[in-house]
Amino acid sequence: DGGITQSPKYLFRKEGQNVTLSCEQNLNHDAMYWYRQDPGQGLRLIYYSQIVNDFQKGDIAEGYSVSREKKESFPLTVTSAQKNPTAFYLCASSLQGRGSEQFFGPGTRLTVL
Amino acid sequence: SQQGEEDPQALSIQEGENATMNCSYKTSINNLQWYRQNSGRGLVHLILIRSNEREKHSGRLRVTLDTSKKSSSLLITASRAADTASYFCATDVVDDYKLSFGAGTTVTVRA
Numbered sequence: 001d002g003g004i005t006q007s008p009k010y011l012f013r014k015e016g017q018n019v020t021l022s023c024e025q026n027l028n029h030d031a032m033y034w035y036r037q038d039p040g041q042g043l044r045l046i047y048y049s050q051i052v053n054d055f056q057k058g059d060i061a062e063g064y065s066v067s068r069e070k071k072e073s074f075p076l077t078v079t080s081a082q083k084n085p086t087a088f089y090l091c092a093s094s095l096q097g098r099g100s101e102q103f104f105g106p107g108t109r110l111t112v113l
Numbered sequence: 114s115q116q117g118e119e120d121p122q123a124l125s126i127q128e129g130e131n132a133t134m135n136c137s138y139k140t141s142i143n144n145l146q147w148y149r150q151n152s153g154r155g156l157v158h159l160i161l162i163r164s165n166e167r168e169k170h171s172g173r174l175r176v177t178l179d180t181s182k183k184s185s186s187l188l189i190t191a192s193r194a195a196d197t198a199s200y201f202c203a204t205d206v207v208d209d210y211k212l213s214f215g216a217g218t219t220v221t222v223r224a
Contacts (some may be wrong), residue, residue: 035214040216041216041217042117042201042214042215042216042217043156043201043214044214045211045212048211058211059211088153090155090156092155092156099143099144099205099212101146101158101161102156102158102203102212103158104148104155104156104157105155106154106155107153107154107155109153
C-alpha cells in the first residue's frame, strides 16, 4: 500500500522534554510538510522540505526542528522551547512543490502533561 | 497568516439535501483546493481548480471559482451521513511556496 504514515498516534510529554514525531512516505514524493492544527482552526505550516537535505521554516517554526536525511522520512522534533505544544500534528507530502495536491498522514495528537 | 476563510463555520443539513460552503481569499492565487477532514483524522484532497477555470465537477462535488471576487464555493449534492466532516479550502498564492488553509466549515448531515 502506498501512503504516508505517522507515529505515534497519541503522544504525551512532560514539560521540558523534547519529543520526536515520525513521518514516513512511500509515494516517492519530493516535497514534505509539517502542519499544526489547534481546535476549530485551520492548518498552520511549521516546516517544509522540497528535497533531501533541504528544508525551510513555515509560519510557526519557533520551538520546532526537522531533518530530511532521506526522501521517505521527515521527522519533527518538538523542543522544550515550544511554549504551547499541545496540538494535533499533521504531516503531508506532494509529488511536486508549490500548489500540488498534498497527501496527508493520519496525524499525531501531542499532549503536554 | 490565514489567506482563505470559509463561510459558514458550521452547517447542519438533512440527508439528501445539498450543502454549500464558501471560501474567500485575499491575494492572487495560482489554484485553489478543497480538502475534507473527518474528526481526528488527516485531510483528504477533494478537488483542485486552477485560476483560469471557473467551474469543476467531481462526482457529487461542484466547485466554482470567481477570481474577480476572490471567492470559491463547494457544493455537495444529495448529501449522505458519510459527508459529515470539516471542509477546508487551501490557496496556492502567487509568489509564495506554501498552501494556505482556512479555518474550515464543519458539516453535519442528519439521517
